[in-house]
Amino acid sequence: MDEQDLVDIEVTHDGPDDLVASYSSGVADFSFHRQTVMANRLLSGQPDTELRSLSRVDEEEVKLLEHQVDAAHRALFEMDGKALLADEVGLGKTIEVGMILKEMHYRETSGSVLILTPAQLAKQWQGELREKFGLGFVCNYDDEFQGFDAHDRIIASIDTAKSDRHRATVLARDWDVLVMDEAHYVKNEDTDRYELIDKLTYNYAFFLTATPIQNELTDLYNIVSLLRPGLFGSRDTFHHYFVDNGQETLVNRDELQRRLGQVMIRNRREDTDIDFTDRIIDTRTFEPSAAEKDLYNAVTDYVQEAYSQDRGQKLVLMLLQKEVVSSPAALKQTVLKQLNENNELTHKSELEELVEKIDAIDTVTKEERLFDIVEEARDHVEMGRVIVFTQFRPTQRRVLDALEKQGYTTHAFHGGHSSEEKEEIVDRFREDGGVLVSTDAMNEGRNLQFCNIMVNYDLPWNPMKVEQRIGRIHRIGQKRTVYVFNMALKGTIEEYVLDRLYHKIDLFQQTVGELSTILTRLEDSGRSFEDEIFERLASADSEIDLENDFESMAIDLEEQQDLSQKVEKFNSGVFESFDLGASDD
Known part of the structure; x- marks a missing residue:
């Protein structure tokens, strides 16, 4: 035996x-x-x-x-x-x-x-x-x-x-x-x-x-x-x-x-005896310019039509919808790539019209409003340190250019840097201060407790990624109150995600573990959180339908949150009075 x-x-x-x-x-x-x-x-x-x-x-x-x-x-x-x-x-x-x-x-x-x-x-x-x-x-x-x-x-x-x-x-x-x-x-x-x-x-x-x-x-x-x-x-x-x-x-x-x-x-x-500092969330929504609103509506119409006719890859359509609220620069790069790689597009004229609408935008609202946040940080925070997160490299380049023109010390961090370069970038940010504009490559285990202000220039549709961003600065070793600024354009998918979903589950006060429990059943079903958001947007026949769809999704999330709390209560029953140290014997 x-x-x-x-x-x-x-x-x-x-x-x-x-x-x-x-x-x-x-x-x-x-x-x-x-x-x-x-x-x-x-x-x-x-x-x-x-x-x-x-x-x-x-x-x-x-x-x-x-x-x-x-x-x-x-x-x-x-x-x-x-x-x-x-x-x-x-x-x-x-x-x-x-x-x-x-x-x-x-x-x-x-x-x-x-x-x-x-x-x-x-x-x-x-x-x-x-x-x-x-x-x-x-x-x-x-x-x-x-x-x-x-x-x-x-x-x-x-x-x-x-x-x-x-x-x-x-x-x-x-x-x-x-x-x-x-x-x-x-x-x-x-x-x-x-x-x-x-x-x-x-x-x-x-x-x-x-x-x-x-x-x-x-x-x-x-x-x-x-x-x-x-x-x-x-x-x-x-x-x-x-x-x-x-x-x-x-x-x-x-x-x-x-x-x-x-x-x-x-x-x-x-x-x-760890004293975790407070986390303060400031969500700022801005009225888009007429040109920005016109572009957003045109992209949404294009995405909905292409999705209903099954004439475009879902991931590309999802990308367009995310980019339009991030920056015209990010959207333009993807649209031009589609035009250059597909000479026989049946909807080529629609994409060309999007390029024209992009070029018609003179002032980017989010850029202007970002200056308010970093200026306030420069006046009140040590070395004016701020981390700005975006999902897209073209947006990152555009934001860096805008900040540099305003005289800010800037740092770029993205996945194209080697490990050694990433270390050097973080060291310079620590020593020189200023604004670090990063893609989500920063989520790879970087500890930035020396900074306590973060801006979500655009918002991932996956709430776990949002919390991972915040976790770069709100962790063991942070000695100051953490401020998180969320930026969104009114009347866009970004505002829906923020108001209908993220605030509904009090996302910004959750931990990664709590979020994981809330989202587990959805992910286990084979449908991601991002898929749910996109399909509700792409399938809505009107703004009222979209509101109803998001309200339904919010209810689903609340039910998952209730489940999470029941699981936590059950866990507490298992672990209640659990001996955390060696006995005295």
């Missing part, structure tokens, strides 16, 4: 206390022996369990907080190197893992390390581990990445790892350490992601998620079972003893919390 056979033994018993004793003595002895061996490896060469690498962390790069150091210590020495780090959003779970990996590297117990993340977070992880802890990892998006069997420290998206191209190589290797970010991605046992993690072999594992329960308690069971197989017995046993039939309330809560205490560390904001 091998280890997996022991783990898979069916658990049968008469009560929660029997669950503990449900394994045979052989299973218990095997498990205890294996954990002892692993713990001894961590302690090898050291007389005690102090975090020896603390003195090697550069305090100028990272200020370790007490709850982070405690989490790293407990994960390594109380949980034998297998832990679910479930701190609430914003408390620095990445820092905790960095501390863990730093310590393991110091003790030479981390020969091969695999960090699996969502695709958009891979480079962020790479940067933070290098900058804060001096740990070098190759990322699957790097040119030098040669495969999962060619490097000892790898950061990769979980979808890359599970792909047909790499899956066999990933599974063939025995990893010393596995790190799984956003572990709720593997909550469903019927997915390829779950199957990959279930089949991986590793000695130590650290899973991260702020939302270990998203829809039901089974989420938590699946995640914990990947870390500690058998801790909760079989799935049926787990439900029988811990969840009532309706999954509305918990039973045997003390026993559930006792078991979680063996594998999970959860810090809450209220339990730390």
